Amino acid sequence: NAGVTQTPKFQVLKTGQSMTLQCAxxxxxxxxxxxxxxxxxxxxxxxxxxxxxxTDKGEVPNGxxxxxxxxxxxxxxxxxxxxxxTSVYFCASRGQGNQPQHFGxxxxxxxx
Amino acid sequence: xxxxxxxPAALSVPEGENLVLNCSFxxxxxYNLQWFRQDPGKGLTSLLLIQSSQREQTSGRLNASLDKSSxxxxxxxxxxxxxxxxxxxxxxxxGTTDSWGKLQFGAxxxxxxxx
Numbered sequence: 001n002a003g004v005t006q007t008p009k010f011q012v013l014k015t016g017q018s019m020t021l022q023c024a025x026x027x028x029x030x031x032x033x034x035x036x037x038x039x040x041x042x043x044x045x046x047x048x049x050x051x052x053x054x055t056d057k058g059e060v061p062n063g064x065x066x067x068x069x070x071x072x073x074x075x076x077x078x079x080x081x082x083x084x085x086t087s088v089y090f091c092a093s094r095g096q097g098n099q100p101q102h103f104g105x106x107x108x109x110x111x112x
Numbered sequence: 113x114x115x116x117x118x119x120p121a122a123l124s125v126p127e128g129e130n131l132v133l134n135c136s137f138x139x140x141x142x143y144n145l146q147w148f149r150q151d152p153g154k155g156l157t158s159l160l161l162i163q164s165s166q167r168e169q170t171s172g173r174l175n176a177s178l179d180k181s182s183x184x185x186x187x188x189x190x191x192x193x194x195x196x197x198x199x200x201x202x203x204x205x206x207g208t209t210d211s212w213g214k215l216q217f218g219a220x221x222x223x224x225x226x227x
Binding site for chain 1: 116134143144146148154155156158163164202203213214215216217218219220
């Protein structure tokens with residue numbers, strides 16, 4: 001029962017580098033989400049995908065892009081990393097109706 | 113814009129005491145409210161989900177209440193144990209079709225249960 005799997009778990013980047021965070025779920029969920037968590041703050045929604053083939057901006061989308069590759073996979077890309085993007089990134093998925101979101105263990109990203 | 117507040121930010125209780133965690137939100141037009149647990153260095157684990165039409169939900173030692181009109185939810189954990197030590201987060205889902213599933217989180221309450 002893998003649930004939501006995120007890779008990598010840790011990453012250090014230099015300012016200006018690019019990278020893609022990967023997320024996959026095996027629960028056949030339609031909806032998938034990317035959040036960031038910063039110290040002293042709750043999680044904030046970056047982008048979400050209500051279903052395969054659709055993506056929409058959340059609260060803090062600037063500096064990020066996403067791809068819903070198929071029903072299982074939803075990736076988050078940083079095109080030109082900035083120190084302000086140092087954070088813990090969480091991917092989540094949700095089934096239909098009034099269902100809870102299921103979270104991965106997160107990717108801890110540091111940008112120097 | 114929905115704002116979610118959790119007070120206190122941290123609390124410490126001796127083992128066996130009941131825990132009471134508070135969550136308040138500014139917009140009562142919600143789809144549901146969820147309580148999560150987060151252990152250090154880990155992701156979030158869903159504890160309870162209360163639909164907007166419900167007043168409470170229970171699971172084992174956990175009970176969560178919802179008062180939409182006053183914008184409040186309370187999570188009760190009975191007979192606390194050291195294993196209950198974690199950060200507890202509440203989150204609300206918007207009440208419009210395009211905001212279902214888009215969670216707005218509080219900053220969390222860090223709980224320490226001392227043996």
